Amino acid sequence: MHFAKDFLNTLLQLLLLLQLCHSLDTTITSSKSIKDGDFLVSENQTFVLGFFSPGTSSNRYVGIWYEFSEDMVVWVANRDNPVNDTSGILTISADGNLALLHNSSRGPPLWSTNVSVSPVSNNSTMVQLLDSGNLVLVNQLVNNQSGVLWQSFDHPTHVLLANMKIGLDHGKNIFLTSWNSKNDPGTGVCSLKTEPNGSPQIILYKSRTKWWRSGQWNGLHWNGLPNINRQSNNHAFDIAFVNNKDEVTTKWLVLDPSVISVIAIDGSGSIQQLAWQGQRQGWVTIWSAPTDVCDKYGRCGPFGICNTYxxxxxxxxxxxxxxxxxxxxxxxxxxxxxxxxxxxxxxxxxxxxxxxxxxxxxxxxxxxxxxxxxxxxxxxxxxxxxxxxxxxxxxxxxxxxxxxxxxxxxxxxxxxxxxxxxxxxxxxxxxxxxxxxxGVKEVACQKGDAVDFDPYRDTTQDGSKTHKDLEYFDLKSILVATDNFSASNKLGEGGFGSVYKGILADGEEIAVKRLSKHSGQGLEQFKTEVKLISKLQHRNLVRLLGCCINSEEKMLIYEYLPNKSLDFFLFDRSRSSLLDWKERFDIIIGIARGVLYLHQDSRLKIIHRDIKASNILLDSTMNPKISDFGLAKIIGEDQIQTNTNRVIGTYGYMSPEYAMEGRYSTKSDVFSYGVLLLEIISGKRNSDYDIERRTPNLIGQIWEMWRERQTSGIVDPSLSPSYPVHEVSRCIQIGLLCVQEYATDRPTMSEVVCMLGKDTPLTSPKKPAFILQSSNPNSEAPRRVPSINNVTITMLEAR
Known part of the structure; x- marks a missing residue:
């Protein structure tokens, strides 16, 4: 029965393919044109050229798109001169040019390559679509020496493909311009151009005004893109910059043939690098600009300096x-x-x-x-x-x-x-x-650590509270920024409420954490988060921009991080492959440095108490930032640990002494970090296991494999086979050291950072804490949790 069904499906696909074959061409010649409904394809069927209607528009345009993704149109011929029906014809005209004609009109073409073709060869020109996405007009003369007469790579629209130049090349100024809108590919208000004067740089203009710039080429990379080389270090992307008397150009290179990626600009003034995720069947943003307030050109005016941190x-x-x-x-x-x-x-x-x-x-x-x-x-x-x-x-x-x-x-x-x-x-x-x-000739222009954590430092004469480090947003501005909390702006939802993306009046992107009335985070936890994050400054901690309190509404306004949270990538099979080992190792180190800052380098000792994958946010360069300080506690500088009668946290990440006895310390965060480190390596949740069969959780499984020297079985299969075995094995051992049962056996975060940064000998880990947990980590009901380590049972309150 299944065989017959599969056979019928295959037969139907073959019939459809046969019906389409007549409309697929590989060249356009003087005797062979392309009508609306026909297609020109590249040799390996990577790109397709044909007529299309963008969005809700009924106008017809000639464009190039990926064969596997019709939505990614990378070039448009007649962007400002659409065909208003389906009678368009793309043909070789009498003068040898490629031209778009309206069948019902005898007037001039709607669009043409418009190059000078010698009378001898004007009947011998042809058009090909290459697998690079470049549309070329060439002639077919045997002894032709002129090569390509015209190419679309010299006339891009809003997308930069791999190996496509941007800049000044032998008298041609090659630059990108945005679409008017998703329904109109006409020439928009934004353009990405090379500025050759002084020291060359790339500038994004909006309405002819400088909007963002790359900074000059400093011999290694663009000065204003300090993290751009992280990608080339992964051997996926690189940049070729040429500056001589003939050209000042930049060529973007994709080194890994398995990676499909483009750079595009839009009318809002954004430049993005997108990558195709085949398993997800969609495009993901792996870099964008401007993202920080400092990215906006001239943010601080002449003789001003903008500090990103x-x-x-x-x-x-x-x-x-x-x-x-x-x-x-x-x-x-x-x-x-x-x-x-x-x-x-x-x-x-x-x-x-x-x-x-x-x-x-x-x-x-x-x-x-x-x-x-x-x-x-x-x-x-x-x-x-x-x-x-x-x-x-x-x-x-x-x-x-x-x-x-x-x-x-x-x-x-x-x-x-x-x-x-x-x-x-x-x-x-x-x-x-x-x-x-x-006092010295070097000035870092950096601010020191927080002096105190009172967000209501200054009181005005009328009794209202102000704070010079924290911005208070009115509800109206938040409603406007989030389009009245529209569903399209919703970034995620949890037990605390929902998070929405917003855009302020000055163009700054924000993330609004709107606390639910029934949130597990009450007013005191809200104040705790405001007090703490408003003063903490570290590249691995999320920045709190302000808050909004209106009647029963409580909202926290954060910096917007485009790549969501770590669990979004880590525990999804279609997205985990986007995290190679170098990316994961950088995330492991970044989180460690952030926790170390909380424990040691800030003025007060802070215990986060909820380190987990969903609380690690990722910026545009996949730099990790610790978020959600609602459960954080400040302890004295000389204080080792403290106790609580109310254990609140997340199943799978809580240390045994905290879960069972209510005792927490910096070593509790070390335990949570160890769990997270092992999750990053394995791509599995610690809470995923069979509670009925009493199988050990992820920690237990890794411990058993570690003892049996089966480390390859621990590693996320999506990393195979390209990962450094020694480095990964070392990280597994560090993770096991962090999750040892007794807090005194665990390293401090400063020791963890040192172990990650230096290839020094490591001690052997002792038996970790194997805690069986609820099979539903989002369960709201309190649950008695047994431990196979004979630790005292206590009541856990789920978040």
């Missing part, structure tokens, strides 16, 4: 020796007015001035700089110092200690400071008084 209302600061142009704007936490030289400041012209080094920055817009690629850095400093109009300098090439010289003479615009190890050094001209006040 501070709260959004404290993003802007002035360069040393400068002050806000408008102090009132600065008080309102608006930095767009920029900065000016401080009043009464002495002259910076041969008056003992020096340079203050600001590290880790995307240097100011270099389109108006003076560039000398032959100068050393020492010579560059002297060049700038000898010219009173020179306000700053930096190296043009950061390789081998820096070489080449960039000098600025006008407004220093669009400077961004990253976290340590990113960006490059910028040297700002400052008078001697400023350098003496700083």
């Amino acid at each position: 501070t709260a959004n209302w404290e993003k802007c600061a002035c360069f040393p020796g400068y002050e806000p142009n408008s102090p009132e704007d600065w008080k309102l936490r608006e930095g767009s007015g920029g900065c000016k030289r401080q009043k009464g400041a002495p002259s910076m012209c041969k008056n003992g001035e020096e340079f203050v080094k600001i590290p880790n920055v995307k240097v100011p817009d270099p389109s108006t700089i003076k560039l000398d690629i032959n100068l050393t850095m020492a010579a560059c400093e002297q060049k700038c110092l000898s010219n009173c109009s020179c306000l700053a300098y930096a190296s043009a090439d950061v390789r081998n200690g820096g070489s080449g010289c960039m000098t600025w003479y006008g407004d220093l615009m669009d400077t961004t400071q990253f976290t340590q190890g990113q960006g490059q050094d910028l040297y700002i001209r400052a008078d001697a008084i400023v350098t003496v006040q700083k």
